[in-house]
Amino acid sequence: MFEQLPVPYGLVRYGVAPDHPEVKKSSETLVDVAKYPHFNFAGNISIGVGAGSLPLPVIAQNYDAILFAYGASRDRKLGIPGEDLEGVVSARAFVGWYNGLPEYADLDPDLTKGDTAVVIGQGNVALDVTRILLAPLEELGRTDISEQAVEVLSKSKVKNVKVIGRRGPLQAPYTIKEIRELMHLPGVGFAPPPESWDELIGVERKRLPRQLRRIAELLEKGSKTTLEATEKAWQLGYLRSPAAFLSSTNWDLEAVGFEQTEYEVAPSSVVTGDPSADLNALRKLKVRSTGKKGLVRTSLAFRSVGYQSEPLDGMKDIGVPFDQALGVIPNDRWGRVLSPGQGPAGALTAGHVPGMYCAGWVKRGPTGVIASTMDDAFTTADIISKDWQEGVKFARTETEGDSKGGWETIAREMKERSLRPVSWQGWEKIDALERARGKEKGKEREKIRSVAEMLKVLDG
Numbered sequence: 001m002f003e004q005l006p007v008p009y010g011l012v013r014y015g016v017a018p019d020h021p022e023v024k025k026s027s028e029t030l031v032d033v034a035k036y037p038h039f040n041f042a043g044n045i046s047i048g049v050g051a052g053s054l055p056l057p058v059i060a061q062n063y064d065a066i067l068f069a070y071g072a073s074r075d076r077k078l079g080i081p082g083e084d085l086e087g088v089v090s091a092r093a094f095v096g097w098y099n100g101l102p103e104y105a106d107l108d109p110d111l112t113k114g115d116t117a118v119v120i121g122q123g124n125v126a127l128d129v130t131r132i133l134l135a136p137l138e139e140l141g142r143t144d145i146s147e148q149a150v151e152v153l154s155k156s157k158v159k160n161v162k163v164i165g166r167r168g169p170l171q172a173p174y175t176i177k178e179i180r181e182l183m184h185l186p187g188v189g190f191a192p193p194p195e196s197w198d199e200l201i202g203v204e205r206k207r208l209p210r211q212l213r214r215i216a217e218l219l220e221k222g223s224k225t226t227l228e229a230t231e232k233a234w235q236l237g238y239l240r241s242p243a244a245f246l247s248s249t250n251w252d253l254e255a256v257g258f259e260q261t262e263y264e265v266a267p268s269s270v271v272t273g274d275p276s277a278d279l280n281a282l283r284k285l286k287v288r289s290t291g292k293k294g295l296v297r298t299s300l301a302f303r304s305v306g307y308q309s310e311p312l313d314g315m316k317d318i319g320v321p322f323d324q325a326l327g328v329i330p331n332d333r334w335g336r337v338l339s340p341g342q343g344p345a346g347a348l349t350a351g352h353v354p355g356m357y358c359a360g361w362v363k364r365g366p367t368g369v370i371a372s373t374m375d376d377a378f379t380t381a382d383i384i385s386k387d388w389q390e391g392v393k394f395a396r397t398e399t400e401g402d403s404k405g406g407w408e409t410i411a412r413e414m415k416e417r418s419l420r421p422v423s424w425q426g427w428e429k430i431d432a433l434e435r436a437r438g439k440e441k442g443k444e445r446e447k448i449r450s451v452a453e454m455l456k457v458l459d460g
């Protein structure tokens with residue numbers, strides 16, 4: 001297993017919110033896998049080109065199969081004016097920062113300029129950002145959140161968070177669990193949207209499929225904490241498409257401009273009484289711009305409109321395609337990589353690239369929780385072993401015979417290239433130190449936020 005950071009776990013460590021420790025338990029599966037005698041972890045090894053990287057063709061020459069599970073490490077941009085203004089923060093960067101991701105260790109967001117923050121996007125990441133901005137720090141401080149984040153949050157002036165999306169309450173990608181958590185957040189009220197729920201939902205509640213009825217009921221019920229009883233609140237704003245980040249100085253954000261949207265067809269017109277068809281039709285309801293404009297004054301806005309995968313350098317050289325439009329490695333949904341160049345772009349092709357497989361967000365696109373990602377990974381693993389047992393052609397060709405060297409050759413290659421792989425035992429040493437530092441501060445763990453410091457731990 002090759003990982004670009006010295007430490008394992010990807011988004012389980014650096015994405016999942018610190019107040020979701022139960023979700024992080026999924027990492028125990030890898031702890032069990034790491035006990036297998038033939039498992040090798042090579043942290044601090046980026047697969048690609050450039051200094052400190054191991055080229056993909058070198059790996060391909062040495063193994064029968066490669067499984068691509070490198071996730072989605074870019075965030076999607078909105079592509080609207082003003083996106084680079086001071087005060088417009090990427091949710092990925094903010095999440096990485098509070099989770100101690102080395103890449104964003106120095107983000108240091110200014111949360112003291114005003115009392116209102118806008119979050120653009122209504123997925124679970126947007127709700128994580130909202131919760132972290134508003135949650136009481138006593139509990140948060142005991143998790144594995146970075147201590148720098150706690151310090152910045154303790155000085156935060158943000159009291160109102162507006163979470164704004166293009167579509168309506170039943171089309172937003174958030175899940176019930178995350179909305180419920182925010183509704184139960186101590187000391188934080190829920191401000192309903194300016195429009196009535198009837199207007200926004202557009203369907204009689206009893207005609208809604210069960211899953212959507214539950215969302216509607218939860219939203220209408222609101223939070224236990226009333227707005228009068230607290231000075232902190234969050235609000236959902238619907239049917240508003242971000243149009244521009246505005247600033248009179250061209251430097252600091254002053255407002256977010258929106259265009260109002262409306263449903264292309266009345267929501268009630270797609271309801272037939274068949275729950276699964278209705279669920280599908282209501283979830284997919286499209287919106288169009290009304291041309292009406294509005295703005296929210298704020299000096300702080302988070303864009304949270306999704307993550308994106310990219311091809312790895314060297315993939316083309318080993319015959320592995322990448323679908324730029326969908327942002328995935330084309331696959332047969334079991335995880336076998338499909339051969340490029342057969343059939344029209346985007347269409348499924350019949351052939352597989354021998355020995356090449358994919359799993360996770362780079363296979364399905366950047367949606368889905370850990371449970372579905374794990375299921376999907378198990379499917380790919382099963383298919384690899386099935387292919388192996390059935391004698392399907394793998395990356396190793398007959399003429400090459402046993403010349404593929406596997407781990408020993410790769411270990412030698414890394415040495416020759418002056419790369420410094422971190423072994424599983426190395427990670428365990430970092431892990432132990434992080435836990436010990438956390439214990440001293442009465443928290444779960446204190447993550448080391450710099451790669452250089454992680455490597456220094458291993459020197460000692």
Ligand SMILES: Cc1cc2nc3c(=O)[nH]c(=O)nc-3n(C[C@H](O)[C@H](O)[C@H](O)COP(=O)(O)OP(=O)(O)OC[C@H]3O[C@@H](n4cnc5c(N)ncnc54)[C@H](O)[C@@H]3O)c2cc1C
Nearest residue numbers: 003004010011015016046047070071360361368369370373
């Ligand atoms: C902010 C956020 C919060 C989330 N919260 C939850 C939650 O509360 N509950 C839940 O169930 N799910 C949650 N998820 C979803 C969950 O994190 C994903 O479903 C899951 O992590 C995807 O797994 P993956 O293996 O595809 O990608 P990742 O977890 O991203 O793993 C990919 C790994 O590949 C490495 N990598 C990338 N490029 C290279 C390279 N060139 N060379 C070597 N290594 C490389 C990365 O460093 C990373 O470690 C959340 C996601 C996000 C973004």
